[in-house]
Amino acid sequence: MKRRNFFSAAFASVLRLSVVGALGASQLLLSPVMAATSEESMPDQVKGFDIAARSDRSDRGFGDSEAEMTMVLRNAAGEEASRSMRFTTLEIPDESVGDKSLVLFSTPRDIEGTALLSHAKMLDPDDQWLYLPALKRVKRISSRNKSGPFVGSEFAFEDFTASELNKFSYTYLQQEACGELLCDVVERIPRYENSGYTKQLAWVDTTDYQIRKIEFYDRRGSLLKELKFEDYRKYGDSYWRSHRLIMRNLQTNKSTDLVYGEYTFGVGLTDNDFVKGRLARLR
């Protein structure tokens, strides 16, 4: 028999793997001016928000996408384990609602067919359903768990979900070289509840406006993790996707790589492909 129980709790949170390839992506495009009015007197905050918003806007209008992803988990001794999954995303044009996404696991084999459906929200908690293939059971799950690890990896649930622009407040710090590019360094502080971070530092390049690196600081304010975005590829005119994300936990020396295959855009998906009734019909 397939495993029955473990995923219910392991998954008890938000997940939007769909946008992890472009952490700058978001449905919410507050006008930078609007969002920044309360911070008018603080130019570094306006500038920080503008940089994040510009990065965010570069991903508007992608419609839908589908990609295969392999997650490689490495412990301090260098031992590896992997998971593979396919995820699909539907962009929702209405800016007051979030995107919809679907993750379908294919390995490890004992969780093959397990699927997670997410309807992202802006301020309210996301709606999420988990499909457990052993029982063919669809289970609505809580999206309260922000800082817990996603399927045993170094990625927390919030690392996937907190891509919406207004989930953070921003402060511009400085400009510095990042590889061959020049990057703006922006500090962002989570505004949502239950985050495991006091702050993050994001390096956004000044050429394509994509995030190149993020540093995560834990609840004590110490540097916890570092995430690098590599192998950016451009789809169509403007959609950049990183195909290799490397998350390193600097306190435990564990790491997790996300390796993406080619993205397919314009799959032709509709709302009907992102309903809970679909979960038992994915395979």
Add this chain to the structure above:
Amino acid sequence: MKGLFCQLLLGFVVLPVSCGMAIASDSEWELSGNTALQLRGFSQDALWPGQNTSDAEVSVSGEWEARWRSEEGDQRGSFIPFARWDENDDERTHIDLREAYWANEGLFYKGTKIELLVGINKVFWGVTESAHLVDIINQTDLVEDIDQEDKLGQPMVNLALQHDWGLVNVYLLPYFRERTFPGRDGRFRSPLPVDWDDAEYESGAEEKHMDFALRYSHYFGDVDIGAYYFRGTSREPRLELASNGRELTPFYDQIDQVGLDVQYTRDAWLWKLEALLRDGYDESFMATVAGFEYTFYQVYESNADIGMLMEYQYDDRSSQEPITTADNDVFLGARWSMNDTQDTALLAGVVVDKDTSETFFNIEAERRIGDNVVVELRVRAITNAESDEPLYSFNQDDYIQLQISRFF
């Protein structure tokens, strides 16, 4: 590997295509499954005459899954045979087709997307953990496990209509599956064994009675809801003394049943309710399971989560109806998920009957070893069962079970 599997498929001669053709085309085949070795050790000698006197039991099972999807993606098929061999109980040694269906999702009627599924399938309804009260489409494969979570494949014609306002499912169930019961040698049986191959029916059509079900399911904000009507053969039999006086005969009544399942999801809380109303053999009765699940995330700054579960089971059926143990019982449970690479998890629970103090203990732990092996440990025990209570039949069947499964 694929070639071998195809020979296996052809051996069953169910799928209308040859394997060579299917693999050569652009349509996709997915092959997977698992084989498992199961060891059970019982703490006491068997209670009833005829039961195997061994305290240990070795069993092997396999489930092979072949899934197909058409090139256009709108048609799919599934073929999942299951087999178990048990050293002690001939009835537990059995095979079943868990799934064997073809489905077309590309149908439209007046703008509504319709899926037609024909064949053998498994369908689950419900939200609670301690009992699956409203789940009714599939018959229980009771010899697999007393938790009743294993089901036999159900032949059906299923129409699924997805509307903006919810999902409507219509089921026509042309052939009834008889519940499996342990044989004379087996553990977990009534004082007399059930001769389930010789079932009797209220309907003259017997197992060929056409059962019917209609279900609606959807969600409204934080509330998920499902409701259904079922008319047909009860999945639960009444057990009657056979004419030879040495066995029990299952008797399947015709029933009308409405069921409801609701879950309210808020913060770390899941509030759950299942309820049914059944008009069957004696009088109509109602039953419900209701409770909550609350999860503490990242306890003591670790990666682990602990969920606390509590459910109340109530059933007001008369003694003339099929026996239930969940009539006035409280379930308390805890789920511990380590969220590690090996997905280590542990579920411990206890069900206490408020009237009789009968108590059922259950512990399930599991962990992946490497990429493809899962080790699972179960401990189950019953205490305080009086000799006139249904659980007394299993009173000396406390056991520990180790299962090693290899997935492919």
